[in-house]
Amino acid sequence: MNHCFFRDSVSSVLGRVCVRLAVSRNDFGGLGYRPMSVIKSLVRTTRFTGLSLLLVLAACGTTEIQPTIVVDAPVTEKVSQPLREDLVAKDLIYVLRQLAHPATTTVQVPTEQDTFLKFLLSELIVEGYGIQQVQADQGANFLQYRREADAVGNVLENTYTLTVGDIELQRSYEIRKGGSLFPVSAMTLAGSRIAAKIDRSLFKHLGQTTVAVDNIKYTSVEEADDSIPTISLITSDVVSGVTERAIGAPSVQALNSGKLEVGNLFFGDASNFASVLDGRERQSRDIVPFGDDQLRMGNLGKRMVLVILNEFDERTDLISVVGCSNGPTMSELGNEGLALGRAARVTEEFMSHGVARDRILDEGCWAPQSVGDRFPSRGVVVEVWRREAP
């Protein structure tokens, strides 16, 4: 199965490059996968230097990389003893249980289970999670894992990625004699902002880990955007808006960062997500400023995101993001592109700190003229909405 996707961190250096990967389903526990993690691993696995990566990608131009890149065979095949993956399972589930409470969470697992999946399952059951066996990828908390092999000189490493619904955990382990595994990287957590800690006692008998390894890094789950279908908006406003668009007025609707069609707030005050915000109370309202015709957030914007996150509680809060571009522009993106591009940029920044995509409601307001005090001319309005106490 081929997937094509973009990655901004690469594109910032090289321009947008579409990378086509062909990866066996077996590398992903048999069901589905997250291509971005693959390329992260790929870059690490094959030990690309910056230059070689540049050369490979540049050679592909702006279309696609033709060579099929296959992730190395798992190291498990190269070592004689079976791996002590039970500890890895304990390590990952220890963190998971701090993010999704076992008493109220049912995890969907594939019916076909290999050894590592059985270890994970065992841990989940002991922790008290509900277990639902599924034949495909059913369920809000569908579990998948990926094991990737790596070799650094003589040292063999396995990187395990565990995905349960929105949450993704990843950590690398060195393979030692006797098949034991020892953590050599921090745990990467995406899709949640909940402060979690690692069980430091798990690997104590194998040696001392460093402080850098004994912590959790928050990041975002990166998805193959082209696999997410567009969710269109169908309202009478949108339909009647066709007339206005035909006479050169601002467009009435466009796609947000989640490929969800949203209406232009220039034409009204009601948020596209009014129903979602119903029953919630606004906690704060901030404006992240952007430069003229710019999509760059800059240090000020990034600092503001951190400040907002200090007060954000993912169990009760939603973040509303309204990107704005009102007034004349010289940008090729136009007002619409700037507004929704800015909203997407701020959304991405929140996600990079572990906020799940479905906790963010991004939309836009765009027009070639000012909208007065309703929205800024070039900035993003960020509001935190908290669920009212029952």
Place this chain on the structure above:
Amino acid sequence: MSLIKATVTAMLASTMVACVITTIPEEPVASAEAVAQPPKVLSNRDITPYVPIVGANEEVVAEASLEELRQLQLITSNLVSALVQIPELQPSVVTLQVSQAQTTYGNTLIRALENAGFGLQLVSADQGKNYVSYGKRFSETDAGPITDYEIAIGQLSVRREYITTDSGIFPSSLMAVSGTQQVTDIVLNDAIFREQGGSGDTFISGVQSEDDANLRPVISEVDVNEFDATPQAKRTSQTTIFDEAKKRFFETESQRAPMDFSAYQRSRRAVLIFDNNKTMIMGSGNKQAVRMMVREYLPGDIFVVTACTDADGQNEGARVRGIRVEQEFASHGVPVDAVALAECIRASYRHESDNSEVPVEVVHYRIR
């Protein structure tokens, strides 16, 4: 002697006889050793199909005879297939709490619940609003020995008597269901008992409500003949029995209340793309789209899923795909009756061998 005769006699006698009651013993606290370990080789036969993942007790299963295990599997298939047709107990959304199995019946029952697609949570006592309790009672009646099997989940329960003959085990009563209004919608697949074969015996099939004595059950008779005997390998699998029951449930649900869309307006629309016409795997992109659509769900809203666009108006694969999408919505907490499977819209022709990507349309309707 005909089984149906035995059934009637047994029904009359059952209240008068002394019963040997097998009670559920105290449950031990779950331990890591007790769960999800690869099956041990405790006997020369493969006990895997009878051992659950959650709350297994392999020693008990290993000690049971293969015949007993097969019969218990048949009984649990019969009882659980009724459970999955009860709206309050939809496997895709309901998580049941179970204790560590202590008996062979307990093991096969938990395994059946797993195969039916329920979420299962191991608890140390009887925690949880969907705690599964079960029992098996042996009765000596004038019609011969009868065994009664029961499953209770919260307020819901299903119970049925079975009788053992030389050919196998057969129902000897109607299935008694309590705790739900939808008893009449439950359809039993009692034909699975035929596969054991028999010598012209007949047993009764049907469901009766224990809550409403005025509800008249639909009773039918099932004949079992020698020629019905089916080799073990060719008998209907437990998963197939449950899949058919779940399919029946979704069909009944969509026919129950034909929707009147005049009071609704369309709000959003997405077209999910499945990789081919065989797969049930939605993929992360489609799942993300469902998650986003569910986010905007309000009580009273409806999602209409159109999976079939075949010119001939019939496509089993498309229907199953549609149900798959319905289940995905249900797993996010959207009530089953808020997701409707649309009839085939007969828009295009697709050859059987065409294995290209297939669309499933989802439209979100909201009350005007």
